[in-house]
Amino acid sequence: MAIHIPEAPGRPFRIPPGEMSEPQSNLVQRILAGPRKDLPINMEIWLHSPAFAEVANSFAEYVGHRAPMSKRIKEITILVVAAFWGSRFEWFWHERLARQLGIDEGQIAQLKERQAAGFDDPVEQTAYEVAFALLERRDMDDELHARAVRILGHAAVADLIGLIGLYTMVAFTLDFYRVPVPDIAA
Incomplete structure (x- = not known):
């Protein structure tokens, strides 16, 4: 559609x-x-x-x-970015994609409210925590840094940071032009 x-x-x-x-x-x-x-x-x-x-x-x-990261990790990360920047259009677009990938309603609600979310997969959980820490705290404590390098690896961390940067840029662009959330019911 x-x-x-x-x-x-x-x-x-x-x-x-x-x-x-x-x-x-x-x-x-x-x-x-x-x-x-x-x-x-x-x-x-x-x-x-x-x-x-x-x-x-x-x-x-x-x-x-x-980039060799799962679609779920990409959507989780994009929702962390959209929630942090309050980008309504970015949230609207990627919330639908996250649901299609099986990210459950409770996790989506936690992401939207910028609360700690939990994921069973350790790679997803680590990627989420890295994105959350960089945006919400602007700090990466030593434990999370070591875990991210161990679980994700340096290359995947670079890719993840790039994804955060890209979707921050997208959020700013959409918000500058006040791109409205479409009325999909219409």
Whole structure:
């Protein structure tokens, strides 16, 4: 089901296809042919700066689709970011994906309220705790640092930090343009 995402009054961002520059149009075609198969709303906005959009797209394709972490870890992390920044659209979009991956209602509620959440899988729990600590406390105590390196490894920690950074950037972008939460009932 395609969801129509409107622009907020007074905050337009869409570039009509006929008004796109060649670099913008080429990037859109590559994104549509890539792993996402669609043009994310944040990328529609970033197209206003084609050079930035190119770099952001490469980064997003890596941390969002090629980094070797589970989809559940990605969605848990994105919900931690969305809750921390209060990004309504980001929360709306990724809460649905988290449910599809079997993240239960209690865990989703804890994430939304920025309360400690528990996950049975030690890799998921560690990734969650790293994201929560970096955002909520802006500190990584020695025990969690050692556990993250032991359970996740340095490469996965780098990927996780990259995912946190990407979705922080997405949250800021969506909030700057006040991208409204779509009315999916309509």
